[in-house]
Amino acid sequence: MAKTNPGRFFEDYAVGQVIAHAVPRTLSGGERALYHALYPARHALYSSDAFAAACGLGVAPLDDLIAFHTVFGKTVPDISLNAVANLGYAEGRWHRPVRAGDTLRSQSEVIGLKQNSNGKSGVVWVRTRGLNQRDELVLDYVRWVMVRKRDTDAPAPETVVPDLAEVVAASDLVLPEGLDFTGYDFTLAGEPHRLADYEIGEVIDHVDGVTVEEAEHMQATRLWQNTAKVHFDATFREDGRRLIYGGHVISLARALSFNGLANAQMIVGLNGGAHANPCFAGDTVRAWSEVLDKAETSAPGVGAIRLRLVAVKAGGVPGALRGEDGKYRPEVLLDLDYWALMPV
Template sequence: MSKTNAGRFFEDYRVGQEIVHAVPRTISGGERAMYHALYPARHAVHSSDEFARSVGYSQAPLDDLIAFHVVFGKTVPDVSLNAVANLGYAEGEFLRPVFAGDTLTATSTVIGLKQNSSGKTGVVYVRTRGENQRGEVVLSYVRWVMVRKRDVDAPAFETVVPQLATHVLPKDLPVLQGVDFSRYDFDLAGEAHRWSDYEIGEVIDHVDGVTMEDAEHMLATRLWQNTAKVHFDQTARPDGRRLIYGGHVISMARALSFNGLANAQRIIAINSGAHANPCYAGDTVRAWSEVLDKAELDAPNVGALRLRLVATKGSAGELRGDDGKYLPEILLDLDYWAIVPK
């Protein structure tokens, strides 16, 4: 009898099912070094212990997307090993910073199921939470995934599609305990732009581009212990191409956004996200952002910007065609909140 794990298929899920993901992961400072080697990430709070202490942290928290990738990677063997595509995100909250030395675990609850009309696949909705070694939730988010069926003749479940918030309301943003931007050093941070300098509706072209490579995205995906076959095995897809992990695109776009948003220091919520089109090695990724909203926060000299971050192979500001669908060059459309000095 086989001891190996073929992963769950669509008919293996039930609404209300709780899945405890293996294995615990202790995060080291090497994680930050590797992250900054893979992406042009240089936000000051994540780069310097001294800068972080000057604004209220005990040390530099790890880049917020490191926590996201580690938690996400733990869910893959149980949620998306047999996925066709990771479709979207909602209701993401970064509740506590993660520091070197923290140990993260992850648990998911199935909150929705919907079989597709083809009968070959279905969409699974899960709410995932990541906890540190003290049992404190550091990250919570919803994602939905298109998963293959093991048996196309298996009867469909009753459709349950969860009602998800369009965005995290300003009043519900995580509390920033101890954070104080009163002594924020704009010179060391790299830009002079404050919260008040940004206008709702403003579009920022982040200028730079990066050509994606198979070796780099596979290294990143292994780092996060993401075991999805489509990222490594070129026989796993009919076109014979490795699909670049969507999180790799998110981190690349976020890092590219430094030019114009250097003071958007920490991600505190993900409102929604869509991987609009697949990304492959050889694609040159650029990024642009749109300011969607602004919010006052109950922390000294700290405000929040709601930002749309778009990764594209095309031009800044272009998102959808006349038919309302994403343009074929759009790779990522991510709506998030970040903290900015006032």
């Protein structure tokens, strides 16, 4: 009897199926150090215990995307080991900060299925929940993935496409307990801009770029225990190239956004996202953001800003997202719509 796991294929999923993912992971300051080495990440709230304490959080939490990548990575062997591509995200919320010493695990529920017209693959929608060692909800989100079929003759399942919210309502965002920006130190944070300084529709060119190296993205993929074949195995794709893990592009773009959005401190909502075009080693990633909305919150001195974060490679122009045909421009790598917390 075979003891190895070939991963699930499209016909192995059923709507309502709940999957408990192996292996729980205890996070430490090591993940923070590696994260800040892999990306030019320098938001003050995640870099300094003293800054976090002055904002009511005690010791600095781990970067919100560390929690996301960890929870996401747990799901890969069960959801996307045989994926063609990770297609998008919706309805994501961070429910509490993650700190060194916390242990995270993941579970997913299949909420939608649709076979592609070619009969060789299909799209699987899952809602994933990340839980800590106290069974407290840390984050949850929906993502959808294109997955290969094992047997192209297997019958297509009944099509179920979930009805997903376009935006997480600002009133549904979860604010970290104790968060208080009334004494916020803009000098230490790195920029003077507060929520009132940003206008809806404003486009911010983050200026800087990072060239993706093969070694760095492979280290990142291993760090998050993401075992998807398209990221590891150069023989898995016909062109012999390993795809850059989409989360690597997300973290690069988020880190680059510091230049212009240094005070967009905490990601608390993920409204939507698409990996528009593949990224490969050697590509230089740049980023721009568009301000989509602003909102008040109940926390003292804290506002919420809704941002479109776009990662592009060579040829990308700030503000240019789609062509005349309505499709993403070929240089666009990532289109991410999220809420962040910022001093008012």
